[in-house]
Amino acid sequence: xxxxxxxxxETSCDETAVAVLRSNEDSLEVLSNQIxxxxxxxxxxxxxxxNLAAREHVKNIAPLLDKALSEAKIPLSQVDLISAVxxxxxxxxxxxxxxxxxxxxxxxxxxxxxxxxxxxxxxxNYINSAEKSTERKxxxxxxxxxxxxxxxxxxxxxxHLQYEIVGQTLDDAxxxxxxxVARILGIGYPGGPAVAQRAAAYESGIRxxxxxxxxxxxxxxxxxxxxxxxSFSGLKTAVLYETKKNPNLLKDEDYIAAVCHEFQNSAVDVxxxxxxxxAKEFHPNTVLLAGGVSANTELRTRLGEAISEFIPNxxxxxxxxxxxxxxxxxxxxxxxxxxxxxxxAEKEKAKxxxxxxxADANLKLR
Numbered sequence: 001x002x003x004x005x006x007x008x009x010e011t012s013c014d015e016t017a018v019a020v021l022r023s024n025e026d027s028l029e030v031l032s033n034q035i036x037x038x039x040x041x042x043x044x045x046x047x048x049x050x051n052l053a054a055r056e057h058v059k060n061i062a063p064l065l066d067k068a069l070s071e072a073k074i075p076l077s078q079v080d081l082i083s084a085v086x087x088x089x090x091x092x093x094x095x096x097x098x099x100x101x102x103x104x105x106x107x108x109x110x111x112x113x114x115x116x117x118x119x120x121x122x123x124x125n126y127i128n129s130a131e132k133s134t135e136r137k138x139x140x141x142x143x144x145x146x147x148x149x150x151x152x153x154x155x156x157x158x159x160h161l162q163y164e165i166v167g168q169t170l171d172d173a174x175x176x177x178x179x180x181v182a183r184i185l186g187i188g189y190p191g192g193p194a195v196a197q198r199a200a201a202y203e204s205g206i207r208x209x210x211x212x213x214x215x216x217x218x219x220x221x222x223x224x225x226x227x228x229x230x231s232f233s234g235l236k237t238a239v240l241y242e243t244k245k246n247p248n249l250l251k252d253e254d255y256i257a258a259v260c261h262e263f264q265n266s267a268v269d270v271x272x273x274x275x276x277x278x279a280k281e282f283h284p285n286t287v288l289l290a291g292g293v294s295a296n297t298e299l300r301t302r303l304g305e306a307i308s309e310f311i312p313n314x315x316x317x318x319x320x321x322x323x324x325x326x327x328x329x330x331x332x333x334x335x336x337x338x339x340x341x342x343x344x345a346e347k348e349k350a351k352x353x354x355x356x357x358x359a360d361a362n363l364k365l366r
Contacts, residue, residue: 005021114357185250194260
């Protein structure tokens with residue numbers, strides 16, 4: 001198959017992203033991966049404000065497209081395929097990206113396909129941004145631990161684009177729990193990096209001094225349950241009760257760090273335990289980590305250690321940290337595989353994707 005240029009757009013939450021990839025039969029090359037973050041804008045609200053996010057997407061998306069095409073050194077007319085996240089996500093934000101992609105597809109007369117946001121996170125594992133090329137080989141079946149602000153799932157893949165959700169959160173996602181705990185502790189948004197930074201500092205202090213000032217124990221919700229589901233709402237509530245017992249200690253940085261350390265340990269214990277349990281049940285050849293929380297160093301390390309100990313013949317793949325957050329390169333990667341799997345009839349329909357593609361805030365992974 002000759003090279004194809006794939007243009008991808010991602011606006012599911014608070015990152016505006018546009019990327020251009022060169023796609024070959026067995027390789028992907030990132031030509032440009034432009035991202036405009038809104039973190040500082042939403043930090044004052046402690047979370048993403050949907051309509052504010054949409055307004056910023058409208059402001060940023062056209063300039064990012066120009067930057068992406070300029071860096072990739074190709075005009076829009078040379079793009080072979082346009083892809084956009086059409087769900088799940090915040091509907092005002094999704095609509096900006098989807099409608100922008102539809103307009104481009106119509107004006108440039110290019111095929112357009114929608115990509116599921118989580119599918120994009122999964123296929124971030126196929127890009128090596130350090131080398132900017134080389135499609136990563138992954139042996140099926142694969143078990144994916146998806147951990148993000150909106151999702152915590154265990155997904156079994158028997159082949160490309162074949163998904164079976166074998167476990168998922170019954171309430172809060174892990175990333176959502178990190179954000180809520182950070183809010184309880186007053187340490188800012190986004191919560192994941194804020195909690196991880198303080199947890200690492202506390203861990204370092206324990207190693208240097210032999211013990212910490214505070215001895216905290218939080219629950220490991222559903223870690224021993226017979227199924228593969230998760231629950232993080234109770235863990236967040238346990239943090240709230242802990243701090244209400246000791247309100248004066250919220251001015252003590254060591255105490256805040258101790259809570260972060262124990263909370264992160266609890267969340268990681270559950271995530272690792274359930275993943276290993278699922279792996280023993282389904283016997284995957286590869287375990288993948290995906291989603292924004294996959295940037296968490298403790299999770300990356302401890303899952304790798306558990307795989308080495310309990311299922312040593314299983315490959316373990318993690319995305320580059322530069323691709324763990326929302327970005328458009330991962331969407332283009334997923335589009336590469338979708339296009340390869342599509343029938344001639346489906347490709348023909350994609351030529352009028354500007355007529356049919358719709359945003360869906362609750363889009364299911366299929």
